[in-house]
Amino acid sequence: MKKYIIKLILCSSVVSLLLPGCTNLDEETFGSLSPDTYYNNEAEALSSVVGVYQALSQVAHIGDPWRIAEFGTDEFIVPGRASGGWFDQNQVEIITHTVTPENATSGRAWKNIFQEIGTANAVLESLQASPNSANLKGLIAEVRALRAYGYFYAMDFWGNVPLVTVARIDPNNLPGTTPRAEIFKFVETEMLAAIEDLPSVTTVTKASYYPRFTKEAIYGALATMYLNAQVYTGTPKWTEAISMCDKIIGTGKYSLEAAVVDNFKSTNEQNSVEIISSFSVAPAQNAGNNQFILYTQNALDKLKYNLPFTPANGYSTYQEALDRYENQDIRKSLIEYGPQYYLDGVTPLTYPNGTQLNIVAVKDLVSAEDNEGYKVLKYTPVGTSWSGFNGDNDLVLMRYADILLIKAEALFRGGTTTIVDTPLNLINKVRGRSNASLLLSVTLKNIEEERARELIWEGHRRRDMIRFGTYFTGTWAFKTTPTATFRGLYPIPTEQRTANPKLVQNDGYPAN
Numbered sequence: 001m002k003k004y005i006i007k008l009i010l011c012s013s014v015v016s017l018l019l020p021g022c023t024n025l026d027e028e029t030f031g032s033l034s035p036d037t038y039y040n041n042e043a044e045a046l047s048s049v050v051g052v053y054q055a056l057s058q059v060a061h062i063g064d065p066w067r068i069a070e071f072g073t074d075e076f077i078v079p080g081r082a083s084g085g086w087f088d089q090n091q092v093e094i095i096t097h098t099v100t101p102e103n104a105t106s107g108r109a110w111k112n113i114f115q116e117i118g119t120a121n122a123v124l125e126s127l128q129a130s131p132n133s134a135n136l137k138g139l140i141a142e143v144r145a146l147r148a149y150g151y152f153y154a155m156d157f158w159g160n161v162p163l164v165t166v167a168r169i170d171p172n173n174l175p176g177t178t179p180r181a182e183i184f185k186f187v188e189t190e191m192l193a194a195i196e197d198l199p200s201v202t203t204v205t206k207a208s209y210y211p212r213f214t215k216e217a218i219y220g221a222l223a224t225m226y227l228n229a230q231v232y233t234g235t236p237k238w239t240e241a242i243s244m245c246d247k248i249i250g251t252g253k254y255s256l257e258a259a260v261v262d263n264f265k266s267t268n269e270q271n272s273v274e275i276i277s278s279f280s281v282a283p284a285q286n287a288g289n290n291q292f293i294l295y296t297q298n299a300l301d302k303l304k305y306n307l308p309f310t311p312a313n314g315y316s317t318y319q320e321a322l323d324r325y326e327n328q329d330i331r332k333s334l335i336e337y338g339p340q341y342y343l344d345g346v347t348p349l350t351y352p353n354g355t356q357l358n359i360v361a362v363k364d365l366v367s368a369e370d371n372e373g374y375k376v377l378k379y380t381p382v383g384t385s386w387s388g389f390n391g392d393n394d395l396v397l398m399r400y401a402d403i404l405l406i407k408a409e410a411l412f413r414g415g416t417t418t419i420v421d422t423p424l425n426l427i428n429k430v431r432g433r434s435n436a437s438l439l440l441s442v443t444l445k446n447i448e449e450e451r452a453r454e455l456i457w458e459g460h461r462r463r464d465m466i467r468f469g470t471y472f473t474g475t476w477a478f479k480t481t482p483t484a485t486f487r488g489l490y491p492i493p494t495e496q497r498t499a500n501p502k503l504v505q506n507d508g509y510p511a512n
Helices: 004-010 041-060 064-070 090-097 106-128 137-158 182-197 215-227 229-233 238-247 260-264 292-297 332-334 399-412 423-433 444-454 461-468 494-499
Strands: 015-017 027-029 275-279 395-399
Touching: 015 106, 041 064, 041 137, 041 395, 064 137, 090 106, 106 182, 106 461, 106 494, 137 182, 137 215, 182 215, 182 229, 215 229, 215 238, 215 275, 215 395, 215 399, 229 461, 238 260, 238 399, 260 332, 260 395, 275 399, 292 461, 395 494, 399 423, 399 444, 423 444, 444 461
Parallel strands: none
Antiparallel strands: 015 027, 275 395
């Protein structure tokens, strides 16, 4: 078994609430144990909590919530192929900022997120009802934080959303939409309360506790939320963002890995000095999977990386994203573009007819050729173990480089700190690791672009672009005109409003 938490997934016997929408509340019971007889010890309780972590992993990575966090930005595109593959009008709408309330991708993302929230609600009620609840404070705190994370994503994507904290909803008293600022306050309150009962990275053995939430994992989540507080609530919280970063920095337990790619190797994981929070993946034990390589790489990469499957040639990035990197920046080498070679760097990677694969920018959004679309090696296939097309690289939720960049931006925007540093020094730490030229001064544009370089495909770009305004003012391939500001929120899905008429549509979208 790869990790302690993986062992628990295999013997899980839980009561979980599947919540595809806020009004479809079918319950599935696994096993016959009830709160009165269950959770006699932490191991039994943890077997349920693992299911909530799994649900959140589908929100933060791989699933449709991650996709709608990346589609619509200047770093992520999935073009339809001339062969007929991959075309999806729902994706085209998000890419071109023309999403409607009927968009199926956004609708599935809503279901994924509220399923995670519903699962957390059910597990939390069971933990709190257990006769042994007094000894389960740490696990209760984890689930509160997991649920809050779900609401963070809901607030980020849709703004005003229903706030549900019970496992069962009275169908005769459905919830309405709660204002975004109140959801922000709920998430903040829940995370701060959870921190009180979570262990610090300084008090646990990382190899055995990994990848469960520590105080520092939630400090990082709050730092992200405070960085975006002005968007969410109208009131900036730069100093609060810095305070959360300083709590992480002050532990002395984190630093930058020697290379960015080290964070995403199959072999690093719980030994990483940079990863603050992540999701454990072990497909050989039927415990999660990583399908970035399957979805991303060109079919010929089966030969390049000696893969046991043929990649589907989907996820791609733009010329604009590639052009952000200096040629000597090591991070640029993690994007596949131009003529392709085997790993020896000499032997051309060729089609059966002998033509070398030459990857170019996407020219046609709906009918792209096989070689269109640069590839981001977010999770390296080198050294990965495979179960079919599923890799075992753990999925990274937050890492120390992000904390340094959050602090840099919050300082630049006027926040204060007790751990003195400068935006220039913080950014140059990140740039220096990848051999990028050190900056002599810093602007907001520098900060935005450095986040884009360092955190590509890690689910941050959409909210970053909204915060900096470039989501609305910027143009790039296939997004050629300014975007109305109301599109900083996705529309409440029509199917949810049909099921629950109390849900109010976001401004700018059709009310009916």
